[in-house]
Amino acid sequence: MTVPFQKYHGTGNDFLIIHANEHVPNRGALAKRECDRTDGVGADGVLFLALEEDFNPPRVVMTLFQPDGKTAEMCGNGARCAAEWAMERTGTDSVMIDTQAGTLRADRDGKNVVVEMTDLTFDPEEVPVDADEPVLEEEIEGLEVSVVNTGVTHAVSFVDDVDEVDLEAVAPPVRHADVFPEGTNVTIASPDGEGGFDQRTYERGVEGETDSCGTGAVAIAVVARRLGLTDADPVDVHPPGGDLQVSFNERGRPTLAGPVEHEFDGEVTLESPVES
Template identity: 80%
Template sequence: MTVPFQKYHGTGNDFLIIHADEYVSDRGALAVRECDRENGVGADGILYLALEEKFRPPRVVMTLVQPDGSTAPMCGNGARCAAEWAMDRTDTDSVMIDTQSGTLRADRTDGVVTIEMGTPTFDPDDVPVRADDPVFEEEIDGLEVTMVNTGVPHAVAFVDDVDDVDLEAVAPPVRHGDAFPKGTNVTIASPDGDGGFDQRTYERGVEAETDSCGTGAVAIAVVARRLGRTDADPVEVRPPGGDLQVSFNDRGNATLTGPVEHEFDGEVTPESPAEL
């Protein structure tokens, strides 16, 4: 038995999309196997999507299973891929995405997808981080970070040049630091001189650097504005996989905008060869 999938990516952040009606007995095991870039299809996660077309705009229930088999409550680029997938199937340019972090609206304009990212928080209990007060530019496990939750936790550090940082060396101690009861993503940023930032992110659940991270891009913009490092709107953020724009509405909520591409379709076997 095989299960069909569609492969999408948003600025290099790539996902296998499987309809939630497809039977997969162990979603975590399938993600571990098929997200592997040497022995599987290769991806930053698997999105299980349930489409509810009776609503206007249509709704999509999104569950993200990461390469380590865990689930994540939110993924900015993943949600934009889910939106594109749903728009392609409903002939619309607007959808609502139900995530574990809340329901978010997505719109497609001129070939790019914008998704609401909710209200970011610095509250220690909501990040979460073991601290009495919000953490701004404090050294934690060797990196000077600001802690924010943009759907998932991020430790954001500003550096002179992201390309000069050995992220695979400096990120894991922070990602697994005792200060973080649920772990954290680790995002570094360097200013471009025009109010924007270059980005690199080591993602929790992927346990490696990814080509792009939407929640990380939003985290950079939110923290930079809070610390007075930029007053741009939108804030241009440039991960290795492409360009993203982060904007803010009157309520302080962020939106994330960028391209999405449908790469190819295929099939995977839900059970491992040993189980067949």
């Protein structure tokens, strides 16, 4: 038995999209197998999407399974890919996206898909991080970080040059630090000389560096503003996979903009480990 999928990516952050109506008894096992870049299709996650066309604008319910087989509350580039998938199927330029972190609005703007992100917080209880007050420029496991939740937890560190950092060495101790009861993503950023920032992110659930991370780009922008490192709007952020822009709308909520590409379609087999 097989199920069809569509492969999308947002600035290199890539996902298999499977319609939620497809019968997949063990979604986590499928994600672990097919996200593997050697033995599977290869992706940073699997999005299960349910389309509700009776609403105006249409709504899409998004559930993200990561390569470790667990769900994630939110993914900025995943939400943008889900929006593109839904807009292609409804012939619209706007959709609402229901995520585990809240409901978001997404719009097409030229070549970009723009999604309004969830409310962000530095509150230690909501991040969550074991601290009595917001963590700003504090050392955790040898890395000076500021901690924010932009739909998921990020520990953000500003460095002179992201390319000079051995991320696979410095990130895991922070990602698994005891002060993070649910773990954290680890994002590093360096000024690009033009008011923006270069980005690299080690993602929880992927357990490695990804070509792009939308919630990480937003984390860079909001922490940079909080620390007085920029007053730009939009803030240009450059992960390895492309260029993203983080703006702040009239409600003070961040928006994430960037291109989305439909790569190809295919089918995955529901093997016996998935069906067990």
